[in-house]
Amino acid sequence: xxxxxxxxxxxxxxxxxxxxxxxxxxxxxxxxxxxxxxxxxxxxxxxxxxxxxxxxxxxxxxxxxxxxxxxxxxxxxxxxxxxxxxxxxxxxxxxxxxxxxxxxxxxxxxxxx
Amino acid sequence: xxxxxxxxxxxxxxxxxxxxxxxxxxxxxxxxxxxxxxxxxxxxxxxxxxxxxxxxxxxxxxxxxxxxxxxxxxxxxxxxxxxxxxxxxxxxxxxxxxxxxxxxxxxxxxxxx
Numbered sequence: 001x002x003x004x005x006x007x008x009x010x011x012x013x014x015x016x017x018x019x020x021x022x023x024x025x026x027x028x029x030x031x032x033x034x035x036x037x038x039x040x041x042x043x044x045x046x047x048x049x050x051x052x053x054x055x056x057x058x059x060x061x062x063x064x065x066x067x068x069x070x071x072x073x074x075x076x077x078x079x080x081x082x083x084x085x086x087x088x089x090x091x092x093x094x095x096x097x098x099x100x101x102x103x104x105x106x107x108x109x110x111x112x113x
Numbered sequence: 114x115x116x117x118x119x120x121x122x123x124x125x126x127x128x129x130x131x132x133x134x135x136x137x138x139x140x141x142x143x144x145x146x147x148x149x150x151x152x153x154x155x156x157x158x159x160x161x162x163x164x165x166x167x168x169x170x171x172x173x174x175x176x177x178x179x180x181x182x183x184x185x186x187x188x189x190x191x192x193x194x195x196x197x198x199x200x201x202x203x204x205x206x207x208x209x210x211x212x213x214x215x216x217x218x219x220x221x222x223x224x225x226x
Contacts, residue, residue: 008153031212032212032213034214034215036217041219041220042219042220043117043119043203043205043217043218043219043220044156044203044217045217046214046215046216049214051212089155089156093212096212099144099161099163099169100146100158100161100171101215103148103155103156104155105153105154105155106155
């Protein structure tokens with residue numbers, strides 16, 4: 001597969017445990033945030049997004065938390081499964097009406113049986 | 114199924130050669146993007162287009178060129194002026210810009226012969 005994610009921060013969890021992946025974003029004007037999952041050799045896959053008027057948003061087995069005070073975003077994965085092993089990226093839009101996304105460097109999640 | 118198709122999956126370039134990477138989407142999205150991904154780094158924006166017949170440089174446009182003659186297509190040419198072209202190239206599209214998720218293809222891996 002592709003060598004995406006060499007030298008990335010790595011989170012190792014046991015199957016069935018909950019995972020928390022953190023992201024510090026850069027621009028206090030950002031009002032839209034996304035989490036992506038990238039498996040080896042594939043493109044990033046959209047997981048969940050959140051706008052700045054919310055602190056928390058839940059999806060299926062995933063929850064995103066936004067703390068605008070400290071510019072921090074987290075992704076919580078419940079009951080982590082081997083299929084969750086991948087590199088996870090956060091992205092921010094840099095401000096209202098901007099036309100680009102700014103991506104973080106990513107965190108590798110490894111799930112052990 | 115709607116989605117983004119990138120081709121080829123693997124591409125080899127000889128010294129002094131231009132190569133073109135294909136990106137096609139059938140999501141009826143207005144905006145399209147090209148990113149470069151290197152190991153251990155986040156996605157870096159090369160070019161983007163918000164509408165047909167218009168495009169803007171991203172953060173690392175030198176040595177690359179694009180065209181947007183059709184809404185569905187946004188090909189990227191890696192020119193001989195790009196001295197370090199070996200990377201994983203990702204194409205994305207979105208309905209609009211700013212607070213919209215970008216949807217990605219599965220990438221093209223470019224290597225130098």
